[in-house]
Amino acid sequence: MFFSKCSQMSPRSAKRCVLLIWIMSVIVSLPHGLFHNTYEFPDDDGKTIVQCLPVHPDAGWWKTYNVYLVIIQYFVPMVILDTAYTMIAVKIWTLSKARIEMDETKMANQKVSFDIKLV
Structure with missing residues (x-):
């Protein structure tokens, strides 16, 4: 998990x-x-x-506030989601790679035991 x-x-x-x-x-x-x-x-x-x-009393303050909102409402959630999806993808990739290696080892062991029975 x-x-x-x-x-x-x-x-x-x-x-x-x-x-x-x-x-x-x-x-x-x-x-x-x-x-x-x-x-x-x-x-x-x-x-x-x-x-x-x-x-608004000051146009500069209002522009700064809007930039702040874009960062808070768009970029921060995007970074959080990207990080979460990357973590999920890495975990799935690692598990699938380990499973492929396990399957290959299992197949190699079966081949060796089959060869031993033939001799």
Whole structure:
């Protein structure tokens, strides 16, 4: 197996991790809620269109925040998934290679015992 039983997370630790993830998610997404405002625009038909647009005090800060979000929401999960899939692929490759070597050894032993019986 990949991981031993003793390395598994307890239900209490799992709950703490999930809670931490939710807290971090709320904190990271707060600027979107705090720095957006709704605006009403008249339409050609006389209707009103409501749009939610960003209102930020500093454009540099907003660009930095968006770069941070791209890193946190795209690159970090991608690296985690790539690492996990690589670990799985290496484990499968190692196990299949060991099985092929075991099968070859077994076949060689059977051939030797067959040759001994013929003599």
